[in-house]
Every structure is written in C-alpha cells, then in structure tokens.
C-alpha cells in the first residue's frame with residue numbers, strides 16, 4: 001500500500017517536471033521558477049518607481065486660469081512641443097497685488113506680467129517649488145508632452161536660478177556649470193548629479209495646475 005502511494009507520488013512528479021523522482025533537477029526547476037517570480041515582482045516595483053519621479057524636496061502648487069489670461073505665453077508653451085517658459089511670482093494677493101511673470105525661451109520676447117485679480121485665483125497660495133523668485137520651468141517636450149521643473153539648480157546647495165542655454169531646450173547653472181536637458185531633465189554636461197526637479201502638470205484646456 002505504502003509502495004503504491006510512493007509510486008503515485010513519483011508519477012505525479014514525473015508529469016510536473018518530467019524527471020523520475022524528486023532530485024536535484026526538481027530543486028533546480030524550483031529555484032529557477034522562484035528566481036523568475038522575484039524578477040517579475042522587482043519589475044513591478046521598479047515600474048512604480050518610474051511613475052514616481054515627482055520631486056518632493058520643496059512643496060509646489062501653481063494654478064493658472066486660462067479664462068483669466070487667455071493670451072498668456074504659459075498656455076502657448078504647454079501646447080507647443082519644444083517651447084518653454086519660466087514663471088515667477090511676487091505679492092500675496094491680499095496686502096500686495098499678486099503678479100505672475102512669464103519669460104519665453106526665445107530670448108527676445110519681453111517678460112509677460114499677469115496681474116492676478118480674481119478671488120478665485122488668489123484663494124490658493126502660490127508656492128513655486130524652492131522659491132517664488134526663482135520659479136518654475138513649464139513647457140512641452142517633443143516626445144513626452146507637458147512638463148514642469150523647478151528652476152533652482154538641483155545640485156547647488158545655495159538656491160541658484162537656471163537660465164535658458166544652447167538651443168534653448170537646455171538650461172544652465174552659472175554656479176556649478178552644469179547644463180540640463182528640458183526634454184528629459186538629465187544633465188548634459190558639467191559632471192554627475194541629480195536631474196532637474198520635476199513636478200506634475202495637468203492642463204485641461206482651461207486650467208493649468210503644477211504641483212507635487
């Protein structure tokens with residue numbers, strides 16, 4: 001009876017892995033399967049990581065209403081691949097008038113000055129990442145849609161503003177001498193370090209929101 005049960009077990013193992021009995025081969029198959037399982041799980045986790053590239057080093061919250069500022073360069077930039085602006089802001093909208101300044105990457109268009117007048121827009125405090133004076137880059141990449149980055153250099157300890165450089169799809173830090181690519185956020189020249197600090201962008205055709 002016992003021999004019969006052992007025989008059954010062997011036959012079952014035979015069907016599972018085509019080996020005559022539970023041996024080193026079974027162990028090998030088990031190990032390889034486990035390895036692939038761990039590999040698949042690690043891929044799943046790394047996918048989570050890839051979507052989580054939003055910088056949280058500084059709080060960021062910027063909302064801009066296209067109905068109030070229909071001709072603003074911000075909206076032109078967010079819709080046109082290869083076009084970028086940087087945005088700075090002054091005033092709190094209560095004791096002093098709030099302004100949103102926009103500078104285009106063509107190097108010649110005068111800086112745009114938007115006065116924020118409505119309570120709806122003044123309701124939420126603007127926090128443009130590291131500094132309202134340094135501000136944010138906002139624009140549209142050629143291959144990955146709208147993007148926003150902190151304008152502060154991610155590799156300089158003291159806050160340093162980056163400026164458009166090269167073909168103006170790049171930005172440069174005059175302090176550490178690194179140049180970054182606005183298409184990918186990566187460093188192009190100047191040595192290793194952190195990429196640009198990226199923020200989430202949503203644009204529904206009217207309201208533009210940047211944040212983290």
Ligand SMILES: [Zn+2]
Nearest residue numbers: 153156173176
């Ligand atoms: Zn720098």
